[in-house]
Every structure is written in structure tokens, then in C-alpha cells.
Amino acid sequence: MGRSPCCDKMGLKKGPWTSEEDQKLLAYIDEHGHGSWRSLPEKAGLHRCGKSCRLRWTNYLRPDIKRGKFNLQEEQTIIQLHALLGNRWSAIATHLPKRTDNEIKNYWNTHLKKRLVKMGIDPVTHKPKNETPLSTLGGLSKNAATLSHMAQWESARLEAEARLARESKLLHYQTKVSSSHHEHLNIISSDQQKQQQLDSPTSTVSFSEGKTEFVGSSSTCLNMIKETENDWISSTIHEFEGVEEGLTGLLLGGGGSLGPSFSADKNETAGDSSGGGGGECNNYYEDNKNYLESIFSFVDPSPSDSTPMF
DNA sequence: AAACTGACCAACCGCTTCCTG
DNA sequence: TCAGGAAGCGGTTGGTCAGTT
Numbered sequence A: 001m002g003r004s005p006c007c008d009k010m011g012l013k014k015g016p017w018t019s020e021e022d023q024k025l026l027a028y029i030d031e032h033g034h035g036s037w038r039s040l041p042e043k044a045g046l047h048r049c050g051k052s053c054r055l056r057w058t059n060y061l062r063p064d065i066k067r068g069k070f071n072l073q074e075e076q077t078i079i080q081l082h083a084l085l086g087n088r089w090s091a092i093a094t095h096l097p098k099r100t101d102n103e104i105k106n107y108w109n110t111h112l113k114k115r116l117v118k119m120g121i122d123p124v125t126h127k128p129k130n131e132t133p134l135s136t137l138g139g140l141s142k143n144a145a146t147l148s149h150m151a152q153w154e155s156a157r158l159e160a161e162a163r164l165a166r167e168s169k170l171l172h173y174q175t176k177v178s179s180s181h182h183e184h185l186n187i188i189s190s191d192q193q194k195q196q197q198l199d200s201p202t203s204t205v206s207f208s209e210g211k212t213e214f215v216g217s218s219s220t221c222l223n224m225i226k227e228t229e230n231d232w233i234s235s236t237i238h239e240f241e242g243v244e245e246g247l248t249g250l251l252l253g254g255g256g257s258l259g260p261s262f263s264a265d266k267n268e269t270a271g272d273s274s275g276g277g278g279g280e281c282n283n284y285y286e287d288n289k290n291y292l293e294s295i296f297s298f299v300d301p302s303p304s305d306s307t308p309m310f
Numbered sequence B: 001a002a003a004c005t006g007a008c009c010a011a012c013c014g015c016t017t018c019c020t021g
Numbered sequence C: 001t002c003a004g005g006a007a008g009c010g011g012t013t014g015g016t017c018a019g020t021t
Helices: A019-032 A040-044 A050-061 A072-085 A089-094 A101-118 A140-178 A182-198 A219-250 A280-297
Strands: A206-208 A211-213
Touching: A019 A040, A019 A050, A040 A050, A050 A101, A072 A089, A072 A101, A089 A101
Parallel strands: none
Antiparallel strands: A206 A211
């Protein structure tokens, strides 16, 4: 399977986008939707490859993009999801509405990863680099197994979401076609198609208030996705109940009320402040304690408005 | 003021996955 | 079932800017 040759064409512009180019792209997509990215540049009068246009649109021009600094809750979500999913930025991005995978990836690489390293936590495994003293307390190996299990569930769940979203769209389409109001529906269909094209092309699932919702109206699909989610959540909760005991012991019975927030950014940041001041050993364990709590609070069944659930 | 350094992030590259005929 | 094209994705690069020497 050869690579797409679109970017190899001579005479195509590369590098930063000008405001005129942005305007052209915006105007074209606003009017026609993006349709085929490959043919778009020519139609829009841009001397760019389709890939470049798609990237510019998805990462910068899309109207549903939230720009600016990440807040504490978003940071927390990224870290928690990264612990579960690894470098699957697009999957992580689906849980952070209005943020692009590229933005999340950049933020992780420039901020969060460094912060974890400073805390003595391996940003790849999300385990303390010096695991020996903690693991000997018996909690972590179990925790790691649980995280692994959670990751598997999440993986399967994401696949199911994507599949069901496709099926839902298909069902929606078929329903329309079978209807007697063809002309009317065709109008709706084209409007929806336009809207859909204006929506995030990287996301097969749209989110509202942290809940998953589907475009289609199929109750079957909704039930299926609910089942999938419930399976996953109940499974992880079940696992969590067991882990919590180990974790409690692991946390040296430390008071408990650390709050749900990830400690590192309380004063931009604990990561930065960890370098200064004494009691580094205490800070190390305190940070890890907070960190691990934040990871496991992600699957805590108790409702929390600070932690977006699926 | 100039040179240097590091942080940040938009954009590119190339591989993988999906879709269609 | 398979091949080829298109889109998606993650890793990486390179330009810009602010802070430091």
C-alpha cells in the first residue's frame, strides 16, 4: 500500500498558514463542507495538499475548538486517561471535548510528562520509578494489573463506540430512505451532512456534559452502548473495591481527605515546587499518594462533578 | 545589545487503518 | 477477497518567542 502522493506534488505550499489561506479554507468548508480532503484544495483555491488542509481545519480552524490553557480538570483527565490508554491521543481527545489530539499531545509532551518525571513517576507506565518500597507494601502490582485490565476494557469500549456510531449512522440513513417523505428528508439529510462535516472529523462519538450520545435514534444502539459502558464501569468498580484495600494500606492510612485533585498543579506547580524546599522524601511519597489516588478516583463509583466520566 | 537556551506549538512525515469498487 | 486510494493517527521537526547570560 503506497503512501498518499498528495504532498509530493510540486508547487504545493508548506509551512505556516496565512490568514488569507485560513479564510479561503473556512469559507469553502462553511459553504460546502470538507467532503473529500484530496479535492478540496483545488476547489477552495488553495495551493496546499489535502492533508495539510485537513490538519489545519481539525487542529486550528474548527469552530468547536477550545483554545488556551488547560485547566486543572483537563490536566487530571489527560493524566488519568493516559494511564489507561497510553499515547492514544485521539482516544484521549474524545473524552476532552473541544480539545484536539495534537493539542493534548503537545501539552502532554511539554508539561505533564515533565511534571510526572519530576515527581519520580514514569510517564510511560505511570508507576513510581523507584517502585520497590511501594510495591513491597503489596498494593501496586495489583494496581498495575487492574490498570491493565481497565485499559483492555477501555480499548474494547472505544472500538464498540466507533462501531456502534457507524451502525447508528447507517440505521439513521436507512430509516430516512425507507420513509415516504423523500424530498423533505433529503433536505434534512443534506443539512445534517453539512453539519456533520462541520463537526469534528476525528471523533466518531459526540459528547455532551460528559455523557456519550449518538447521532442516531436507535434505542438498540443506545442500549448496547449503555451495556458496554456499564460492563466496563461495574467491572472496574469491582476491581477497584479490591484494590482500594491494598491502596489504603499503601497510603499508610494517610488521612484520606486529600481531595480529588491532582496535586501537581495546585501552585504551578507542585512539580516545580518539588524541587525547592526540604522534605523531598516526604514530598515524593505525598506526590505519589496523590497521584495514585487521582488515578483510582477515576473509577470511583461515587459521583463527582470534578471528574468527567464516560 | 547580542548571543544563547529552552519552552512552546503548528505543521509535517510516514505508517496504519478504513473504505470502496 | 483483494488492491488501491483516502483519511486518521502518532512521532517528530522546525520556527518563534521569552528569558537568561
